[in-house]
Amino acid sequence: MRGRCAIVGLGITEQGVGLGLEGRELRARAVDLALADAGLPREAIDGYIRAHVEREDLRYMGLSPNFSVSMMTGGATPVFTVIAAQALIESGQAELVACVYGEAQSASAITGKPDIGSYGYGYPTLYGLLGAAATHAFHARRHMHLYGTTSEHLGAVAVTQRNYAVKRPGTLGFGKSLTLAEHQASPMIADPFRRFDCTRNTDGGIAVLVASAERARSLRKKPVYVLGAGTGHNIANWHSGEVFEHHDNIAPAKARAFAQAGMTLADIDMAQLYDPFTISPLMQLEAFGFIKAGQGGPFYAEGGARPDGAMPTNTGGGQLSAYYTTGFTGIAEAVLQLRGEAGEGQLKKAATSLVSGHGMNAGVQNTWAHACMILGNNP
Numbered sequence: 001m002r003g004r005c006a007i008v009g010l011g012i013t014e015q016g017v018g019l020g021l022e023g024r025e026l027r028a029r030a031v032d033l034a035l036a037d038a039g040l041p042r043e044a045i046d047g048y049i050r051a052h053v054e055r056e057d058l059r060y061m062g063l064s065p066n067f068s069v070s071m072m073t074g075g076a077t078p079v080f081t082v083i084a085a086q087a088l089i090e091s092g093q094a095e096l097v098a099c100v101y102g103e104a105q106s107a108s109a110i111t112g113k114p115d116i117g118s119y120g121y122g123y124p125t126l127y128g129l130l131g132a133a134a135t136h137a138f139h140a141r142r143h144m145h146l147y148g149t150t151s152e153h154l155g156a157v158a159v160t161q162r163n164y165a166v167k168r169p170g171t172l173g174f175g176k177s178l179t180l181a182e183h184q185a186s187p188m189i190a191d192p193f194r195r196f197d198c199t200r201n202t203d204g205g206i207a208v209l210v211a212s213a214e215r216a217r218s219l220r221k222k223p224v225y226v227l228g229a230g231t232g233h234n235i236a237n238w239h240s241g242e243v244f245e246h247h248d249n250i251a252p253a254k255a256r257a258f259a260q261a262g263m264t265l266a267d268i269d270m271a272q273l274y275d276p277f278t279i280s281p282l283m284q285l286e287a288f289g290f291i292k293a294g295q296g297g298p299f300y301a302e303g304g305a306r307p308d309g310a311m312p313t314n315t316g317g318g319q320l321s322a323y324y325t326t327g328f329t330g331i332a333e334a335v336l337q338l339r340g341e342a343g344e345g346q347l348k349k350a351a352t353s354l355v356s357g358h359g360m361n362a363g364v365q366n367t368w369a370h371a372c373m374i375l376g377n378n379p
Contacts, residue, residue, distance in 0.1 A: 001260045003379025005086040006216040006223035008096075009038030009209030010335050015170060015323035017106045019203040026205030027102030028061050034098065034207040039220035045209070047094030049084060051077040051101040051326060066094055074359020075274050076231075077101075078327035079371035083229045085210035095211060101328050102205025124365055132276055133190035133198055135365040140192050140279040142244040146294065149282075151192055153297025155183035157278035158196045158320060160305050165317025167344045172202065173321035197278040199319040206328040208335070213379055224338045227352070227374040228261030230254060234370065235362040247283035248358055248370035254288055261374045265289055268374070269349045270337060271311055272330030274358040275318040284356060285311065312347055327357035331373075338377045352376045 011033030013026050021029075027050070035042060048065045050056045053072045058064070071077055071084065078101060085097035129135065143149045159180055165173030178196060186195035216223035230253035237243045258264065265288065273281040282296035290311045291299045299305065305313035316322050316333035323329060334353035336342045342350075356372040 001086065001229070002227050002262060003225040003376075004213055005089055005210055006213050006225045006379075007082070007208050007331075007335055007375070008211045008216045008219045008221065008223055009034040009040065009207070010332060011035070011037060011205070011207040012170075012332055013102065013205040015202055015204035015325070016172065017200070017202055019104065021104060021203065023103045024057055024060050025102075026104065026203065027056070027100050027207070030102050030205035030207035031061060031063075031098055031100060034209050037221060038209050040096070040209070044096050045098045047085065047088055047097035049081045049097060049099050051081055051099065051328070052103070056100075072360065073369040073371075074361075075276065075327040076357035076359050076369040076371040078325075078331055079229065079355065079357040079373050080231075082208065082210055082226060082331070082373060083231075083371065086226060086229075089210065089212055095215060097210045098207055099210060100205070100207045101325050104203045105201035105324065106203050129365060131190065133193050136277045136279060137190045137193055138244045138366060139247050139283060140277070143279060143283060143294075144192065146245070147297070149294070149297040151184065151194070152180065153282070153301055154192065154197050154278040155180045156297070156300035157282055157305075158183050160300055161275070161314050161318045162321045163306070164315050164345060165321035168316055168322065169343075171317045171322040172200065173317050178321075193277055196320075199276045199324050202323045202325075204323055204325055206325045206332055208328070208331060222339050222377060224335050225376050225379045227263065227376045227379075228257040228259070229371070229373045230256030230260075232370045233362065233367070235367040238362075238364065238367045243366045247280055247287065248368055250284065250287040250370060250372075253370050253372050257372050257374050263352070263374060267352055268311070268354050269352045270315055270334070270347060271313045271354045271356075272315070272334045273313060273318075273354070273356045274327055274330060275314055275320050276358070278320065280358065281305070281313055281318070285313065288354070307347055315342070315345060315347060327359070330355045330357070334375050338375060351378065
């Protein structure tokens with residue numbers, strides 16, 4: 001599979017809170033921006049995948065693809081859409097597939113009608129366990145118990161990512177620095193998570209266009225090749241009684257992705273990891289093997305995830321400080337870095353990137369889906 005398909009277009013709408021736009025308009029704008037980025041007409045899209053549970057209104061977008069698919073496995077969905085796009089292209093069902101997300105996440109807060117049902121994670125909801133912060137807090141507390149990880153270590157994750165976002169126009173953290181003292185003074189949300197340990201819902205859209213490598217070479221922008229991909233599911237660790245020790249079931253996903261790419265960890269220049277909470281990139285770096293188990297806190301505190309660190313991570317600010325697009329945030333940042341379009345935040349070495357997605361449970365809390373990709377600027 002290595003390098004047989006590539007991302008050839010990227011569209012990122014305005015991101016923020018209370019933009020006043022419906023989800024379908026955000027998706028339509030993202031698709032328009034991606035087509036302009038690739039230099040392609042609307043009719044070139046012959047496959048469409050929406051990262052959501054609802055169908056797409058193709059009339060609104062003026063599209064007439066061979067298929068329109070809705071897909072949902074939480075924050076792992078965006079990586080899954082690219083994997084699915086590859087399979088559909090390889091099987092001859094399409095030549096250019098649009099993978100699209102766009103939602104007005106803040107609308108429920110603005111209207112005063114939050115969707116409480118979406119915050120349930122299986123039967124523990126009956127006993128008051130509500131929200132992603134509460135469920136992910138189990139991972140954090142377990143990590144603290146096993147390895148001595150501290151709130152200050154989590155704060156180092158938040159500060160590191162804010163230091164990336166502060167230089168990036170269009171992010172929620174642009175021009176807004178964050179200190180460890182400010183992190184520590186922020187209100188407790190779900191112990192041990194403070195406000196700055198938590199991702200905020202935002203409004204916005206992102207679209208990526210996927211094509212065969214052969215077609216990609218004839219288009220406007222430098223292709224970003226999919227070198228390998230893999231999936232895993234934390235339900236396996238639920239059955240073994242170790243679900244809280246593992247943020248995801250990364251081992252099978254890592255093995256498959258790196259085998260397809262013919263690469264090792266030493267070949268990865270940066271990591272764009274799904275980060276709903278500060279514990280998440282920390283535990284993923286450990287699980288992938290970039291650092292030893294339990295060393296994630298010191299790694300961040302000592303600057304290991306900074307631009308000049310051993311593994312620059314979430315270099316646009318991630319979802320914690322940039323914007324939340326249920327997993328497309330990392331894909332978009334990887335594409336910008338690999339193209340050399342990250343502006344002041346451009347890394348000196350950016351030829352390969354690991355990207356991950358995480359989310360949605362398998363019937364009970366913390367049984368998360370996981371998907372990862374290795375992207376590169378050479379096939």
